[in-house]
Amino acid sequence: MVVCGDDGLAHRLAAELRTVYNEQVTLVVPPNVRTARPPVVGRARAASAALLDRVVSATVGRGNGNGGNGANAGNGGTGPVPGEGPRGERVLEAVEATEAVLAEAGVERAAALALVYDDDETNIRAALTARRLNPRLRLVLRLYNRRLGQHIEELLDQAATLAIGDPDGGGGDASTTVLSDADTAAPALAATALAGNGKLIQTDGLVLRALELPPGAGARQDDGQELFPLALLSPNNAGLDPAEGGGEEQGPRLLPDDAAVRAAGERGVLALEQVSSSAGPAAPGGRGVGVVPPLASLFSRRLRWSLAGLVACVVALAVALSVVTGIHPVRAFYYTLLDLLAIDDPALKESLGRQLLQLLSALVGLLLLPVLLAAVLEALGTFRTASALRKPPRGLGGHVVLLGLGKIGTRVLTRLRELHVPVVCVESDPEARGLAVARRLRVPVVLGDVTQEGVLEAAKIHRAQALLAVTSADTTNLEAVLYARSVRPDLKAVLRLYDDDFATAVYRTLRAAHPQAVTRSRSVSYLAAPSFAGAMLGRQILGAIPVERKVLLVAVVEVGGHPQLEGRTVEGAFRAGAWRVLALEGRQGVVAGEYVLRGGDRVVVAATRRGLAELSGRVPPTHPPDSLS
16 A cells, blocks of 8 residues: 655554554655654554554654654655655655656555645646556545546546456456545534534435434434444543543443443443435525525614614505595505605695695605615625625624634534534634635634634634634644633533644643533544545445544445355344444445345445454454354
């Protein structure tokens, strides 16, 4: 496997392939350590931790300061420089994935190549080169532009088919998969920030949602619908990891059996429920969403009340004129309008009542002119500012404050609006890519540096239900959460943190300082890496479900060739702590536990990283197939 990238996702993906799937990996990274910082991965595994410690110690001893990848950072990045990495990993330093660099990395002999540079154009250029070098190569690209990704996927697949000479388009494993770390991580980040809204998993004919149930809720809902237990949460939702000294009993337990669920005690349960049998995506909506503003928003409330008062005066004058003169009400209303607009003859020969009513109508007409002028000016101003950023309205509460409108923040904003969640965004860059989306969705935005006093107050943080800090700067996210907690100690906070050690320290401290509040730290690369690794192995990963500091994968697996699944019932194929069969792909509704899995079936499974690796045959099974329950 070859992985090329310039940020933490490349290192995380390489570690995923190496430690979970036992793959030989060649990692191509730029020589600038500031753009390619390898995160600490697999801290819970003693062997991997010891190996990483030895690598870091050796790196410090050499004094090259390159983050432990073993490559020579002092060459200036003029060409590929091989280096030493963890066992099973070869590191090359190069500024770009040119043809020479890809050839040096062994793309011509590789089974799969992942291009996870932060720039779409760089990934596309390298993919075209790699497809020419090896038409049978399985390609995985990281692209933010969805529409462009679809076209590139079709183009590269067609190029592979023509190069291989297979008119039927078979091409073996020469597939192209375009993924986005933003699309993968955004649903999990949005679901973490909300209470009662779980992550949606969509497959052909089935929509499932992960829900966090309180202790003692059981495995059934009030309507009798059965739920799939995915994990037992830490006691009192503490979120302890085994590596933190709490042991396996204190940390979350993934894919427990029925006995463990019944004996959960004070543990909460993360379960999966069937939402519907239609896999259509949720349509964005909600009040105020769209390009054309609603009619009521064209005029202020004070102006609307003024117009309503004037209309009431006109009606009252028309009724009075009909009563005084005895004319028909319609004609009386017509005369009143003429008097109001001062285009009728004066009532010199009429009765005193008629003359007084004409004077009152003229007075109301004088009052109507400034009101009409104000209405026109306000309507023009509203249309002129319809494309401008909105400010948080007065009295807003129960919303989510979203900090950062970059790649991740934009996807999170779109997801929150699809769930009809009120959002207030905070962004310091007036040229951020997400401002156009916020303007289109008519979401209030506060422009300013969150580290300055008064910015979070302008976003109504004291009445918000959650703060979602997803900027690219760890210190900015941390400072925002700390300041928000000083205003609202019980505020739910979700941080996007890059470094694992820093995230663990922040998580422990915030949890200890504010035990009554919910704190979550999420890494985009940690959430996205399983999907990229599964695509490199030819697996269809539907999503990643975060469980405190762990993650569960939902994937599509072919039953044929897997003795752990083939010929067994759905209930019998379940393996506690490893995998659980959820449904048959293409079948409406969940699959019954007595159904016998056949070789031609494709099943949707929830699995741990290790469990999916065992199903893929990449690692030896922990227990022989005959010992499965």
